[in-house]
Amino acid sequence: MNDLIQRKQKIIHIDMDCFYAAVEIRDNPSLANRPVAVGGAEARGVLCTCNYIARRYGVSSAMSGKIALQKCPELIILPVNMAKYKEVSKSIQQIFHQFTPLVEPLSLDEAYLDVTDNQDFSNSATLIADEIRRQIWQKENLTASAGVAPNKFLAKIASGWNKPNGLFVIPPENVERFVVDLEVNKLFGVGRVTAEKLHKMNINTCNDLQKLALSDLIHKFGKFGHTLYLQSRGIDNRLVNANRVRKSLSVETTFSKDTANYQQITAELDNLYLDLVNRYNKIASEYLIKGQYIKVKYKDFKSRTAEITSHDLNKENFIMLLTKLLNYSEIRLLGLGVKLSSNDDSAESELLFD
Numbered sequence: 001m002n003d004l005i006q007r008k009q010k011i012i013h014i015d016m017d018c019f020y021a022a023v024e025i026r027d028n029p030s031l032a033n034r035p036v037a038v039g040g041a042e043a044r045g046v047l048c049t050c051n052y053i054a055r056r057y058g059v060s061s062a063m064s065g066k067i068a069l070q071k072c073p074e075l076i077i078l079p080v081n082m083a084k085y086k087e088v089s090k091s092i093q094q095i096f097h098q099f100t101p102l103v104e105p106l107s108l109d110e111a112y113l114d115v116t117d118n119q120d121f122s123n124s125a126t127l128i129a130d131e132i133r134r135q136i137w138q139k140e141n142l143t144a145s146a147g148v149a150p151n152k153f154l155a156k157i158a159s160g161w162n163k164p165n166g167l168f169v170i171p172p173e174n175v176e177r178f179v180v181d182l183e184v185n186k187l188f189g190v191g192r193v194t195a196e197k198l199h200k201m202n203i204n205t206c207n208d209l210q211k212l213a214l215s216d217l218i219h220k221f222g223k224f225g226h227t228l229y230l231q232s233r234g235i236d237n238r239l240v241n242a243n244r245v246r247k248s249l250s251v252e253t254t255f256s257k258d259t260a261n262y263q264q265i266t267a268e269l270d271n272l273y274l275d276l277v278n279r280y281n282k283i284a285s286e287y288l289i290k291g292q293y294i295k296v297k298y299k300d301f302k303s304r305t306a307e308i309t310s311h312d313l314n315k316e317n318f319i320m321l322l323t324k325l326l327n328y329s330e331i332r333l334l335g336l337g338v339k340l341s342s343n344d345d346s347a348e349s350e351l352l353f354d
């Protein structure tokens with residue numbers, strides 16, 4: 001299909017509110033009006049998440065417990081109870097599947113649903129999203145936020161628009177108006193590095209982005225330039241993938257100028273490493289690490305990767321792999337990744353041998 005035309009679809013993105021913290025507060029209501037976080041309280045421990053009261057103090061996911069307590073001395077930090085969150089996750093997945101078989105979970109608390117062909121509620125995705133939120137509340141006593149839009153990237157933005165316990169709808173006829181003022185760092189695939197690069201080019205909103213020719217964007221961002229071109233116009237033709245199993249997770253950056261400077265490259269490795277840790281933390285309960293790899297693209301566009309077996313995310317491994325790939329030629333791109341295996345694989349094989 002012509003990818004400049006949005007395929008006709010109705011997508012709902014559901015995201016539970018402050019998920020781990022909300023489950024803990026539900027199970028101990030005396031915590032309801034206090035700042036609560038879940039994660040490591042020890043000196044080097046990192047928070048998984050916190051409730052919205054704690055967020056007012058500047059506490060956030062991936063922050064060290066120590067810094068969080070400096071910002072909010074009354075913060076209650078509870079240990080992680082993954083088995084419980086997984087159970088709730090299963091239960092909300094069951095609700096999703098009542099409305100469509102096309103459910104793509106992104107993490108324990110988040111999923112895309114394609115309800116294009118659901119005839120319930122006069123085929124209104126908005127009413128379906130409301131009903132899903134109602135059922136989650138009724139069954140689990142937890143709030144979820146939902147976004148409804150003609151595609152995945154807009155639905156995901158929409159679910160965050162009225163968080164917590166909110167619903168936001170971007171009907172097809174509002175897409176053009178909605179994206180004009182949308183900040184580029186909200187776009188799918190635009191992380192810290194790309195956002196900085198765009199800001200340096202004086203591009204802050206999709207409106208700014210729309211002024212660039214496709215050829216310019218491809219020149220500056222490679223293949224991703226095409227995605228940027230489409231997203232800035234509110235178009236995203238990715239399908240909801242109900243059978244998705246992650247095999248790997250990676251982050252990468254293209255240097256604004258090719259470089260052979262070791263310090264510059266390792267500084268970027270540090271940044272990418274932090275990004276990767278954050279991304280992995282969100283899915284850590286579902287996937288185990290079985291290897292780490294690094295990718296380098298040289299000035300002449302040739303790529304090489306180096307890999308090591310590993311069961312955790314270890315920065316020294318990446319630095320060691322980097323030294324294997326660096327020669328004296330300049331590089332244009334650096335990527336870090338982990339190879340994953342599903343956490344349930346072992347459980348399944350145990351069952352098979354029972």
Ligand code: TTP
Pocket residue numbers: 015016017018019020021047048049050061062107109110163164278281282
């Ligand atoms: P999120 O949906 O990103 O966050 P949240 O549900 O806590 O809050 P929000 O209301 O903004 O959606 O992540 C879901 C869960 O994943 C979160 O409750 C805890 C876990 N998580 C981590 O363990 N580490 C992280 O860095 C992040 C972002 C999340």
Ligand code: MG
Pocket residue numbers: 015016017018019109110
């Ligand atoms: Mg959430």
